[in-house]
Amino acid sequence: MGRTRDNREYGADSAAGNGPVSRHADDTAVGVARHLGSHRRMPGWLKVTAALLTVLVVGGLGFAGYWYFRLQSNITTAPLTAGDGTASDVNDSSDRMQILILGSDTRDGKNSEYGGADESTGYGKSDVMMLMDISADNKRVSVISFPRDLLVDIPQCTDPQTKRVYPARSGVMINEAMGEAGIGCAVDTVNKLTGLEIDHFMMADFNAVKELSNTVGGVDVCISDAVYDPDSQLRLPAGTSAVQGEMALAFLRTRHAFADGGDLGRIKAQQGFLSSLTRKIKDDGTLSDPAKMLKIADVVTQNLTVDNGLASVPSLVTIGNRLKNIDISKVAFVAVPTTPAVTDLNRLQIAEPAGSQLFAALRGDVDLTDPTAPATPSPKPTETTGPSAVPTETAPPVAPYNKALQPVTVANGTGVTGRSQEIVQALVAGGFTQAGQFAANPVAQSVIYYGPDFADVASDVAALLGIPAAQVQPAPAIPGVQVYLGTDFASGTSYGAAAALPENIVNQTAGDTVCQQANPVLIVRD
CATH class of the missing domain: 1.20.5 (Single alpha-helices involved in coiled-coils or other helix-helix interfaces)
Structure with missing residues (x-):
């Protein structure tokens, strides 16, 4: 018997409960209806x-x-160099990286309260100059301070804005390097002085110090006696004090409050301040706290100028990530070895051979806290094996020659007085009795040049001195063989031999708490 059609079956009366919705919901085999929602x-x-x-x-x-x-x-940017240099191709996340850190003394803008604009012409002078060297494995950092009174040679530099070319100068204070042609000229000057190739720079002004010290809630510093410096307005009691704002800036700027009132005492105080700041940031977990990092990043970037290769937030974050896990005992603070300048006793010059030894150690990626430790390993070159390898042809035998008749000269480009005489003596002892010597312009790397028909002599001279074959080059204008000594061969008679670093080259590590010695002239009594 057939059923009559009930319009309610299709939901006309939902209260009836006998439409398709009810049937589908009751029939678990069918499942919930797709249109239930x-x-x-x-x-x-x-x-x-x-x-x-x-x-x-x-x-x-x-x-x-x-x-x-x-x-x-x-972020404000500027070119990395002011000469013929090109942008660095360093991998910011995995390669060894060297960053020149500068403190500008410019008095414009927010810094106008510290003097008139006439006190800092052009781009201003570098009130602080430090080279931060981060190892490829992120296990150590070296921070090298350059005294502002250090006399150096400044290379030819071109102002990136006006395109004006400034000629090279000799015997000029290093803090003047960026005054005419900009920050890139300071980079070029340090490259020339050390034989290194700086990858990036960061320049901050007076306001950055004040704001950063306020943001972290003060930085602990220690001094042996109560001191007052009327020039910088630094006033501190004996012992440890937390400085921030204007007092933090005064601590870093004072030129007379520490040691004998000279630049070296100022450098040690600055290094002590940075060590304390590093400890505080690490202890507070700042580098792992996004909120704290944002505050610091905002303060720093508002007062920061960097090179074009570093001009992005991800690049700055990458550097921060590389630094956050480094053992503070492996953050070494060093001052370039100096001595009073011969031309002006109120200025400084590089002390030799200590200066050359330090620069050679930096080029060799030596751990300054432990010079005997192996350098960070470099990737090994891929060896060519199998049937695709091309056999090397055997060179024809060379007829023997008389060493005593060969013209060999030594060009002293180390900057160390008398250095060429040491090498001449080594050559004479090795049978090259016709060796001569002369002074030459400083260069970073030692090279042996040879004229026509002297390749075999050059090879033997290189073997005697331990200079790699890759640094032996033909030079048609050279009569015989010329050993051009660079700053990488400033001591010893065997190239590449580990040269002892100057004693106590590391002033302190970030793990050391150091109390600065007050300048007796500025000590005050309560």
């Missing part, structure tokens, strides 16, 4: 949760975008 409202708690998640996601993206834009817009 269109007939039931979303629960209130689910709506609230969904809304909150949407707000959090959108808000988070907006927050991140805001801070990225803010930090990126804070």
Whole structure:
């Protein structure tokens, strides 16, 4: 018997409970109807949760975008060099990296309260100059300070804005290097002095110090006696004090409050300040705290100028990540060895051979806290094996020659007086009795040049002195063989032999708490 059609079956009367919805819901074999959701409202708690998640996601993206834009817009840039140099191709996340850190004494803008604009012409002078060297394995950092009174040779530099070319100068204070042609000229000057190739620079002004010290809540410093310096307005009691703002700036700027009132005492005080700041940031977990890092990043980037290769927030974050896990006992603070300048006793010059030994150690990636430790290993070159390898042809035998008749000269480009005589003596002892010597312009790397028909002699001279074959080059204008000594061969008679670093070259590590010696002239009594 057939059933009559009931319009309610299709939901005309939901109260009846006998339509398809009811049947599908009751029939577990069929499962829940696909159109069930269109007939039931979303629960209130689910709506609230969904809304909150949407707000959090959108808000988070907006927050991140805001801070990225803010930090990126804070950054000021300048070219890395002021000469023929090119941008560094270093991998910021995995390669050894060297960053020149500069403190500008410019008095414009926020710094106008520290003097008139006439006190810092052009780009200003570098009030602080430090080279930060980060090892490839991120296990150690060396921070090398250059006294502002150090006399150096400044290479030819071109102003990146005006394109004006400034000629090379000799015997000029290192803090004047960027005054005419900009920060890149300071980079070129340090490259020339050390034989290194700096990858990046960071320059901050007076305001950066004040704001950073305020942001971290003060930095602990220690001094042996109560002191007052009327020039910088530094006033501190004996013992440990937390300095921030103007007093932190005065601590770093004072030229007379420490030791004998000279630049070296000032450098040690600056290194002590940075050591304490490093400990505080590490102890507070700042480098692992996004909120704290944002505050510091905002303060720093507002007062920072970097090279074009470092001019992005990700690049700065990469460097921060490399530094956060380094053992503070492996953060070494060093001052370039100096002595009173011969031309002006109120200025300084590199002390030799200590200066050359330090620069050679830096070029060799030596751990300054443990010079006997092996350098960070470099990737090994891929060896060619198998049938694709091309056999090397055997060179024809060379007829013997008389060493005593060969013209060999030694060019002293080490900057160390009398250095060529040591090498001449080694050559004479090795049978090259016609060796001569002369002074030459300083160079970073030692090279042996040879004229026509003297390749075999040059090879034997290189073997005698331990100079690699890759540094033996033909030079048609050379009569015989010329050993051009560089700053990488400033001591000893065997190239590449580990040269002893000057005693106590490391002033302190970031793990050391050092109390500065007050200048007796400025000690005050309560």
